[in-house]
Amino acid sequence: MELSKKKMRRGHFSKNSIAFVCIVVSVCCLFVVFISMLRLPEVPVGSRSVGLYQTATMGRVSENEKFIGRFGGMMIEMLPEDLAFTVFVPSQKAFERDLRLQVNDSLVGEKMNDTYAIVSRVMGFSAVPRTLSSVMVPVGGEVSYDSISGFPLYVTKDIDGMLVVNRIRSERVDLRKGEIVLHVMDGVIMDAEFEQSVQPDNSEE
Incomplete structure (x- = not known):
């Protein structure tokens, strides 16, 4: 028992x-x-992307916004600012000239999702998962890194201290947002296939 x-x-x-x-x-x-x-970081998906981006832009991108523009701000918001990244951000003018993105047109309605897809693709070509300030690049020398999408980036520095990445020259260097180093570029870094896909269709003209 x-x-x-x-x-x-x-x-x-x-x-x-x-x-x-x-x-x-x-x-x-x-x-x-x-x-x-x-x-x-919370990645905007579908119809929520507009609201999330508006909140992020108004609340987080401050003194550097006038240099990086709205589309550059979108790129940076895709990365966690507490981790080391270097981003070669196209200037607002470069987004308009090379990708035909207009703030007043590309960030409204259904176009927002297409714009987000384009900007995220550009971010993949332009971001390196490490810190790279201009002082780390020797004048006349070259350093090379793979972007987070695997696209090779070749970085040199002119005698005036501006960086040149894959033949695209910077307008401003060494801006910071958290742990992220930003270099504003006078052009969009992208591979040939993506460049061809965003080129104007001459037949329409």
């Missing part, structure tokens, strides 16, 4: 231990998910 009671107690204890372990594991998993959501 006592033996069966002891077995019942052991079985009850084992069930309680398993339940306790399951609860602890569940709580830990929820905690990890919660922390991850706080740390990772």
Whole structure:
């Protein structure tokens, strides 16, 4: 009789231990998910992208906004500012000239999703997952890195301190946003295939 009671107690204890372990594991998993959501940048998707971008632009891009423009601000918001990145941001004029993106036209209605896709592709060509300030590039020398999309970037520096990346010259260097280093470029860094896809269609003209 006592033996069966002891077995019942052991079985009850084992069930309680398993339940306790399951609860602890569940709580830990929820905690990890919660922390991850706080740390990772929220990527705009679908119709929510317009509202998210407007909030981000108004609240986070401040003194550098006049240099990087609205589309440059979109690029930077795609990256976590607490991690080291270098971004060769096209100037507002370069976005308009090379990609035919207009602030008053490309950021409204259904065009917003297409604009976001183009800007995110440009960000993939233009961002390097490391810090690269202008002082790290020797005058007359060349350094090369792969962008986060794997596109090779060849960086040189002119005697006036401006950087040249794949033959595109910078307008401003060494701006900062958190851990991100920004260089504003007078052109858009992109591969030949993407460049061809965004070129004006001459047949329409």
